[in-house]
Amino acid sequence: MFQKIAQTQTPIIDPLALRWSGRAYDANRPVESEKRLALLEAARWAPSCFGYQPWRFLMWHRSEESQAWRRAFECLAESNQSWAGHAPLLMLACADTQFADGRPNRWCQYDTGAAVMSLSAQATALGLMVHQMGGFDAKKIRNEFAIPESFDCLAMITIGYQLPREQVPEELQERELAPRSRRELAESFFEGAWEQSAS
């Protein structure tokens, strides 16, 4: 396993610093059921507005070579299909756009993003790699799996173990080995007034 640790001005915890969205999955190494359970528990205990927990997750196992996995996989954009098929676990994260009384929940996507971040941190701590994708056909997957209209299909997610560096396929090497980058802190974090850099 190779790491691409976040470059920070002060240390942050490993489950965050070591998380990155790789593409080179080991197709021969399934996710142990105990670890999978830990991922779900991590997502489950994320915070949410009014404790409403708007997230719903739909999972498919590649190892079963199930029809269901295949139908889900085929909702991915072609560029993602080129590598995501090796991941043993495929997920879809959905957000319930309405509160129980039918009023819109403007925090449903925000809360669902938090749940997936929780899952990702837990996965990193367990040596697993998570890759979230916006590139999929949301309408198609809704139809395939009869997902109610009131749920927003937000991200498809691959989970599994990373390939050792020397086994990363040629066509993925450049992206897998490229350094990670982020905007400068001053461009995202303001103090006292909008666009005023934090001290």
Add this chain to the structure above:
Amino acid sequence: MFQKIAQTQTPIIDPLALRWSGRAYDANRPVESEKRLALLEAARWAPSCFGYQPWRFLMWHRSEESQAWRRAFECLAESNQSWAGHAPLLMLACADTQFADGRPNRWCQYDTGAAVMSLSAQATALGLMVHQMGGFDAKKIRNEFAIPESFDCLAMITIGYQLPREQVPEELQERELAPRSRRELAESFFEGAWEQSAS
């Protein structure tokens, strides 16, 4: 400091298991600048769609007793003002609703939720308590701080140290000491088909 650890079927990492949204802040204990920096770095390195990092954070320090902090504080719902004034750090999380080319970014809230979850996990690891609030006047804070219309004002956030249990004010005790709860796993996590419980 008192804990309300998440009740899980298998262990999850402490920064997630020990995170909870308390209200009883120690007004006399500021957040060290090094720790604050770690929180921002944690948020900064969250994943986002196309690496666009749609989040923006605006912060105010209570310790300065600044006009700016007061103006932000007054955007909170009254029910939140009753306790949030003791937290040394107040933040607003916003999401850039458009990509650079002006197209809408349907993942902007989702990604911003992930960034705040990252911040919260890091905060927990540093012994800090984070409480996110949807109860604030989004229109008022936009006007007060000239936040561009293209940004969605999603959550106000308090950060600080928790009061020792014996110092929790009478009126907060019931809520602070109540157990945390979540829906059953089977209600949020499906396998193969919608609403089919995960094995």
